[in-house]
Amino acid sequence: MTTSVTGTRITRKATDPLEAVGPLVAQRPSELFGAAPYTTFTLSPTTPTVGAEISGIRLTGDLPAGTFAELRRALLEWKVLFFRDQDIDRSEHRAFAQRWGALEQHPFFKYAQPGQTDVDVATLAKDAMTGGVENLWHNDVTWHTHPSFAAILRAVEVPPVGGDTLWTDTGAAYELLPADIRDRIDHLVAEHDWMDSFGRYMPKDKVDMLRPQFPATEHPVVRLIPETGRRVLFVNSGFTTRIVGVPEAESNELLALLFRHVQRPEFQVRLRWQPNTVAIWDNRTCQHYAASDYFPARRVMDRISIVGERPVGISS
Secondary structure, three states: OOOOOOOEEEEOOOOOOOOEEEEEEOOOHHHHHOOOOOOOOEEEEOOOOOOEEEEOOOOOOOOOHHHHHHHHHHHHHHOEEEEOOOOOOHHHHHHHHHOOOOEEOOOOHHHHOOOOOOOOOEEEEEOOOOOOOOOOOEOOOOOOOOOOOEEEEEEEEOOOOOOOEEEEEHHHHHHOOOHHHHHHHOOOEEEEOOOOOHHHHOOHHHHHHHOOOOOOEEEEOEEEOOOOOOEEEOOOOOOEEEEOOOOHHHHHHHHHHHHHHHOOHHHEEEEOOOOOOEEEEEOOOEEEEEOOOOOOOOEEEEEEEEOOOOOOEOOO
């Protein structure tokens, strides 16, 4: 499937090429994918373009093939899916994740998260001793040659208030860039690295050991999603260090502009967690941000990620 989209944008003359007032409206999933109904569960959109709550099913590894096919379509359309009241254990969480593809272990969690030993279910526990540090916009592991396809996060324990997670739709963000900026970035490549993020929390001997295994890598600035033909921005403030082949000043200017643009509220959805809430997101098409506003309260999440493919750009 190939799509070509143009959103609604009202601009005014300004020094900042992204300053805009009035409607900032990306095309809705129904406009891009058609309006085929979901027949095996109930889907309720959370925002016009990103995020939907699914009800009427329990997340296990033995979901019927038809139900799972509809979940896959829903993820492509809405980028993030939310499920409430999923009283499942770690093994059921793992079995459901395995339906999406091969599971992967985050290569750094056992160093950045002391005591983490699970191969594929990572427990992220934050409390008065360990504050949350994931409060920056990012796609997971873009410094990897094959960044994750998706991640599935399950709330085990949540603070009384705070600790929300936000996602931003990078397809809508690309669509609503001014045409001249899209033309500038469509065929550019960016470098991604982990040294200024995970590296700063590791002992030097671990960094020296891991660096040869995980050097900086390069990915297209605009990524093409094979199943839909959509173009998405694939740079993030957590791991993207520079745009390759352009002067440093231009690289800094473009990245600052794109980082700021992708953070606009019109592209975002926000989840208030409850115990047994599960979220799955397409790591290729959205970035996320874990609000770190609950310290010293306790927040515990179980996370599983799915192996992805090497990103391809428009020219690939």
